[in-house]
Amino acid sequence: MARKSLVGVVADELLDRIISGEFPPGSSVPGELELSARHDVSRMTVREAMKTLEAQRILSVERGRGTFVNPLNRWSSLEAVLRAASEGQNGPAAAVQLIELRRMLETGACELAAQRITDDELDGLRNCVADMRKAHQANNVASFVAADLAFHDQILHASENVFVAVLFEPLHRVLEKGRTETSKVPDIQEHAIGHHQNIFEALAARDPRQARNAMDAHMQQTLDDLRSYVLEA
Amino acid sequence: MARKSLVGVVADELLDRIISGEFPPGSSVPGELELSARHDVSRMTVREAMKTLEAQRILSVERGRGTFVNPLNRWSSLEAVLRAASEGQNGPAAAVQLIELRRMLETGACELAAQRITDDELDGLRNCVADMRKAHQANNVASFVAADLAFHDQILHASENVFVAVLFEPLHRVLEKGRTETSKVPDIQEHAIGHHQNIFEALAARDPRQARNAMDAHMQQTLDDLRSYVLEA
DNA sequence: ATTTGTCAGATGTCAGACATCTTGCGTCTG
DNA sequence: CAGACGCAAGATGTCTGACATCTGACAAAT
Structure with a gap:
């Protein structure tokens, strides 16, 4: 192919x-x-x-x-830089830097979204979290990851910032694989659901600072998950 | 040419x-x-x-x-998206979104830099602020802008994150013109010097949260400056 | 009705040629 | 001998024309 x-x-x-x-x-x-x-x-x-x-x-x-x-x-080209930075012993360091970058963009977008999100978009987020719960109970990893990604996409869209979306798109592709790996662990799924619920509530309250902190906590946990996986590999 | x-x-x-x-x-x-x-x-x-x-x-x-x-x-391509987003009545909105993006990246980089900056890099920042003061007293706009940009570049470098630097590079080119405009006003220069001094001190103290807040305040002021200019134009 | 053949139109690749720009070297001149 | 000049080598920029291969649609054969 x-x-x-x-x-x-x-x-x-x-x-x-x-x-x-x-x-x-x-x-x-x-x-x-x-x-x-x-x-x-x-x-x-x-x-x-x-x-x-x-x-x-x-x-x-x-x-x-x-x-x-x-x-x-x-x-x-983010991808080319990633290829260059992953050469030799720098693979793990590059992965951490990628998460750092994602954290900047997602927390920022979340903060903006809290000021601009519409009721319809809030409904969409609520559905995403519900889907994550269902997928968790049904033990359906693929659905879980899909709902997870949809959640973050919705926030990105709600931030109403085209440039953030553009910069984030290549990250999306790169981080997709790693996300499917970590999401296989049930405990991590439960943690993620809790974080997403917190993010949703902060956005529903339209509180930028709280939304930012909630997303930051989520990113921090993602970083920790990744570290655990890199250490054990 | x-x-x-x-x-x-x-x-x-x-x-x-x-x-x-x-x-x-x-x-x-x-x-x-x-x-x-x-x-x-x-x-x-x-x-x-x-x-x-x-x-x-x-x-x-x-x-x-x-x-x-x-x-x-x-x-x-950020530049292409910028061209597309600036069409019609969207010019000002695109400019605001660009500043928002810059804010995410710079505050994030500053937070990281506080944990990783070396003494040499701190010396470099100190010199930049000193140069800004000199240029301000000598009423030399070009030197002022140069020192300003060097300051931010140094922080970006101190963040030790290649990807942030890569994403920021196109922004650098786009924002350069606007920066030279706003920096012509003496009052804005004084404010900027104060903000940069605060950022430097926070980095010297190696306090991530304080560094982030200082940079955030600086970005907020830049956004306000831009809004004033867009309104009056 | 399904399969197959064929064809128009689109992109992929090739070969060879000429134009133009940069650079260095040798030569010619003062 | 020093500087200006010119020229040729090597690099990229562009053009022309041709053939290969893939896709989609229509028509013919089964």
Whole structure:
């Protein structure tokens, strides 16, 4: 499944070589002709692969001079930075930093949502929590995770901030797997239900500070869960 | 200066047409041949322009079917989303949302930095505040803004979180102009110096909560400044 | 009615060519 | 000898035309 196009393959391999340190930031990557020979593709294919990396600000192309690797803090692709940061022994550290980032965005969005949430959205949240309870009693992990994600999505939407949603989207994909893992434990499910209930009540009261604190507690517990899993693995 | 390449022009124009609503999310954009005729460029140029938009998850290309516009919340380019959100009457609202986002990231980073900042980095912050004072007395707006930005950059770096830095970088560029405007007012400069001094002291005390509150107050003031400017304009 | 063949249209890839920009090196001049 | 000039090598930018492959729909055969 998902046979990748050649340009995708070339882009991935080149990014791998960059991340592995073969082409450190500031240095130049091989010319288009050399790369097309190495990967046995045409120059156009190499160019299109380069364009995708350039669009993510991983490469800077300078006409007549060559193509250069940007410093990591200029990259605009969370996924690429994640791949780079997860190299070697930094995997766990990167995971923790991701949770930290998620915590900033979710607590902030929750605080905003408390001031802007509509009654309809509150109803939606109430249903999400109810679904989580049902799924918990029915021992249905998939439904539980779905309701969990829907809850957070609803809050994100209620924050009425497009940019937060945009920044959060890539995180969503990355964190999805880990979430399904931790949610398998019944105890963690119960804790999560309690936290979500608290968040809901704070939002229903339209109290920004309380909403923020409730979400913060939830994030803190998620971080603790992750630490436990990383330690035991 | 900065004569853009053809593919940049084509990509910009196509993005403009998307943002203007000519191609709403879910719909398809014209085929490569049609676009190459419209813009009077070759098909390869159109393809490379498409590739840049695809890399930013603005477009989804499906072989044999066509190229489709993704919903706005899937876009991974803050700048593109900003352009889309600023259309029509939404300019001020988008600006406020940007500040809200910045607030989340900066307060979060500041809280983290309080736990991790080194003595050297504290010295750097002290120097930044001193530079702001000097620039204020010398009435040098450019130096003032530079020291201001350096201060925030230092905190971002001290947070030791790569992802926050990555997400913040595009914000940096967007907010730079507005910052130079508000910093022209002497009163605002004085307020800013006070806030930065408070932030520095909280970080020096390595007190996360206090650091967060200090940065939050600073962000709140920035938001108020912006509102005043938007109202009077 | 279901299957199969075919075709139009879209994207994917290739090859070769020419244009333009940057840089360094050699040469010509003062 | 120093500086200006010019030229060629190497890199990216663009164009042209062609062929390959995938998708979806319609028509023909079973």
